[in-house]
Amino acid sequence: MSRWHLSAYGTPPDGRLFRTLRGGLVQESGYGEVWARARGKALTPAAAASLMAKRPYDLRHAAVSTWLSSGVEPQLVAKRAGHSVAVHFRVYVKFLGNSDDAANAKISARLGERGTPLA
Numbered sequence: 001m002s003r004w005h006l007s008a009y010g011t012p013p014d015g016r017l018f019r020t021l022r023g024g025l026v027q028e029s030g031y032g033e034v035w036a037r038a039r040g041k042a043l044t045p046a047a048a049a050s051l052m053a054k055r056p057y058d059l060r061h062a063a064v065s066t067w068l069s070s071g072v073e074p075q076l077v078a079k080r081a082g083h084s085v086a087v088h089f090r091v092y093v094k095f096l097g098n099s100d101d102a103a104n105a106k107i108s109a110r111l112g113e114r115g116t117p118l119a
Helices: 001-008 028-042 043-051 056-069 075-081 085-095 100-111
Strands: none
Touching: 028 056, 056 075, 056 085
């Protein structure tokens, strides 16, 4: 859908994806109204009543969390998200835990061992 939108409407010189009919900035209240209607149409009534993707920003948070929990290097995720590494670790550190088995497998592979390193 984004590709279609870009081919149909393009972007203004400042690169924004969405704009008003006259080419102006879409105000925050406008995004909120459209988002609320879209959630109502796209989600089940129970999901729409929940906090899931309550704000567009929640999708960004979900994406960053998914990248981290998938094993993408934190420095790369921070760069893609536009965070400093310090802010990134402060906000998303909870998604970096509970991966001892994966970390041990990576260390063993690097060392060319079959055993599990001490944790």
